[in-house]
Every structure is written in structure tokens, then in C-alpha cells.
Amino acid sequence: MSITRKLVTGAIFATGLTAISAVTASAAECIAPADPGGGWDFTCRTVGRLLTDLGIEDSSVQVTNMPGGVGAVAFANVAGKRASEGELLVATSTVGVTQIAQGKYPGGVDVMRWVGMLGTDVGVITVPADSEYDSIDDLLDALKADPTSIPVAGSSGAGGWDHIRLLMLADAAGMSGEDYKAIRWVQFDGGSPAVTQMLGGQVGAVSTDLGEIAGFVESGDIKILAALSDEPIPAFPDAPTAKAQGYDVTGYNWRGFYTGGDVSDADYQAWVDKLKALYDTAEWKEAAEGNGLITVWRGGDEFETYVAEQAQQMEEISRSIGVIQ
Incomplete structure (x- = not known):
């Protein structure tokens, strides 16, 4: 066992996380570190299905849901028990890297090998279709008047990426640090359960990724008050951006994968090549854009560098808004 894995294995027990028993992977497997229905589950299932259907992967890709700690349980399991399994992928995103940056996982980004990202989701602030709030101004004005008046939910804990995006809007609206920290935040294991x-x-609004709750938008059950993107989302062009409403806030959430830190260079590169081959297909573009994703590729060394830089940025943002000291 490498020094890094020894340290992480110790950290698993030090942080009280329970390592799940090792499973020998005889075929490709993708761990979705959340319950079915969320963004990580979508990432595993859609990518796994297309890899098989398009013949990029020889066998079907098994999807394992492993919720807990906003990805920390899966991270601990892979680091402590499955770090060298070359057939294993784990879905992750900006949400996971934010948790790492805040010290909520048993190890840093250097514990894993970061394979690639195929697209980025857009953060949205949503309310029920019959809500009294018709714009992001309406919601933020109500929170400014009484920060405790509207419980808001998302798929990350307090200080996680969904929460940070809401606080960035509150900050842009002129709320003081003490006021926006008083906003009632409720965590669920996925955007779909939150909606x-x-x-x-149970809650009045949800801050999450469009890809996780697109079906609720399409059905007309909820409405988007603000999309946290630079431009309107192609799949939902009528959803107003925060920028168009006077708030200079964006909140993207990339979708990608890591694998164990002890995976061989050959197995790691094979995954990079397979994901890039998938990214280049029309089928992936159609599936991604149909769920509100913007397709973008970073893989291999470029992605590893990107993840390390983003972890540093998330740490700085978290400190600036008082999430960590």
C-alpha cells in the first residue's frame, strides 16, 4: 500500500466514515456517490449506457449507487479499498471538488487520478410553478427582508457548491455576511429529492443543477428564477439568467470522473481515450444538451491540472464568504 493510501485509510476512520467492503471489479463499474435520480447518477448511467451502446466499452457498465457525505463515502471506499482497480470510475463534479477543498473528504485531490470531464451543468434557482416569486429579485428581496423566512434546499451541505451559489447571489444582492449566513439551508442527497x-x-426554493431537475421544468411543476450561466441555456432558452437580471453571478458544475490513485498509467489512459471517444459522438452531444448540459472536454493531464486549480479557487471562495476559516 502506498504512503498516500495509508494516510487516507487512517483518515477514513479518523473522520468516522465507514469504508464499504471491497468489491472485485470483473467488468467496468461506475460509482454514483448519491441516490438514484441525481446528477452523479445521471452521469454514470448515461455515460455507461452510451459507452456500451456505441461499442466503446466491450461489456455493459455496472452502476453502483453509494450515497453518503456528498461523495465522501465513495471517496473513502475507493481510496481505502479499491485504489488500484483499473475498471472503476467514480462520477464527480464541482460539488465534490468543493467538498475536498473544504476538508470534508478524507484526503485531497492528489489522492485520486482525475480522468476527464465531458460537460458542465448550469446552476439554477427554482421555485414551484405556483410560487408567489416570479423573479430572482422577488426571492432575494424576501430574503433581504427576513433571511429566515424561506428555507432553501440543495444537494450539498451548508457551505457546499449549491449553498455557495445561493450565497453568491445574496452577496450580489447586497446582503451582509451575517444576514446571508442566516438563510435557512436544507440538504438533500440530490437535486431531484430536493425538488x-x-x-x-417542506422548502420554498431549490438551488441545484439544471441537469438534475430538468424533468420537473419540462413538466411545468417548477419554474426557474435564475440560470447561473453567461448566456441562455440552449435547452431552456426562456429561463432568465441571473446576469440578465442584474446579478453578475455564474455557477457552473462540470460533470466528470476520477479513478483510484494507484491505477496504472495504461488503465488510466484507456479511460481517458474512451471518454474522449464518447465525447466526440453526436449521441453524447444529444444526451448532454437534452439534459441542459453544455458539452466541454478536458481529459488526462489537462483535467488533473484543472481540478487542482479549481480546488484552490473553491478554498479561496469558501474562505471569502466565511464557510471555512
Whole structure:
């Protein structure tokens, strides 16, 4: 076992995370570190299906849901038990890297090998279709008047990426640090469960990724108050951006994969090549854009550098808004 893996294995128990028993991968497997229905589940299932259907991967890709700690349980499991398994991928995103940057995983980004990203999701602020709030101004004005008046939910914990995006809007709206920290935040294990609870009246708004809740938008059950993108989203061109409403805030969430830190160079490069081959297909573009993703590729060394830089940026943002000291 490498020194890094020894340190991480120790950290698993030090942080109270439970390592799941090792599973020997006889075929390709993708771990979605959340319950079915969320963005990581979508990433694993869509990419796995297309890899098989298009003949890029010889066998079907098994999807394993492993929720817990906003990805920390899966991270601990791979680092401590499956670090050298070359057939294994784990879905992750800006959400996961934010958790790492805030010290909420048992190890840093250098513990894993970062394979590639195929697209980026767009953050959205949503409310029920019959909500009294018709614009992001309406919601933020209500929060400014009483930060505790509207519970807001997302798929990350307090200080996670979904929460940070809301706080960035609150900051842009002129709320003070103490006021926007008083906003009631509720965590669910995925954007879809958060929206389901919102429709049941448990929370008043949801901050999450469009890809996780696109079906609720299409069905007309919810409305988007603000898309946190530079330009309108191609799949939902009528969704107003925060920028168009006077708030200079964007909140992208890339979708990609890591594998264990002890995976061989050959196995690592094979995954990079397979994902790039998938990215270049019309089928991936159609699947991604149909779920509100913007297709973009970073892989191999370029992606590893990007992840390290983003972790540093997330740490700086987290400190600037008081999430970590």
C-alpha cells in the first residue's frame, strides 16, 4: 500500500466514515456517490449506457449507487479499498471538488487520478410553478427582508457548491455576511429529492443543477428564477439568467470522473481515450444538451491540472464568504 493510501485509510476512520467492503471489479463499474435520480447518477448511467451502446466499452457498465457525505463515502471506499482497480470510475463534479477543498473528504485531490470531464451543468434557482416569486429579485428581496423566512434546499451541505451559489447571489444582492449566513439551508442527497420536497411544501426554493431537475421544468411543476450561466441555456432558452437580471453571478458544475490513485498509467489512459471517444459522438452531444448540459472536454493531464486549480479557487471562495476559516 502506498504512503498516500495509508494516510487516507487512517483518515477514513479518523473522520468516522465507514469504508464499504471491497468489491472485485470483473467488468467496468461506475460509482454514483448519491441516490438514484441525481446528477452523479445521471452521469454514470448515461455515460455507461452510451459507452456500451456505441461499442466503446466491450461489456455493459455496472452502476453502483453509494450515497453518503456528498461523495465522501465513495471517496473513502475507493481510496481505502479499491485504489488500484483499473475498471472503476467514480462520477464527480464541482460539488465534490468543493467538498475536498473544504476538508470534508478524507484526503485531497492528489489522492485520486482525475480522468476527464465531458460537460458542465448550469446552476439554477427554482421555485414551484405556483410560487408567489416570479423573479430572482422577488426571492432575494424576501430574503433581504427576513433571511429566515424561506428555507432553501440543495444537494450539498451548508457551505457546499449549491449553498455557495445561493450565497453568491445574496452577496450580489447586497446582503451582509451575517444576514446571508442566516438563510435557512436544507440538504438533500440530490437535486431531484430536493425538488420533490419543495413541491411538498417542506422548502420554498431549490438551488441545484439544471441537469438534475430538468424533468420537473419540462413538466411545468417548477419554474426557474435564475440560470447561473453567461448566456441562455440552449435547452431552456426562456429561463432568465441571473446576469440578465442584474446579478453578475455564474455557477457552473462540470460533470466528470476520477479513478483510484494507484491505477496504472495504461488503465488510466484507456479511460481517458474512451471518454474522449464518447465525447466526440453526436449521441453524447444529444444526451448532454437534452439534459441542459453544455458539452466541454478536458481529459488526462489537462483535467488533473484543472481540478487542482479549481480546488484552490473553491478554498479561496469558501474562505471569502466565511464557510471555512
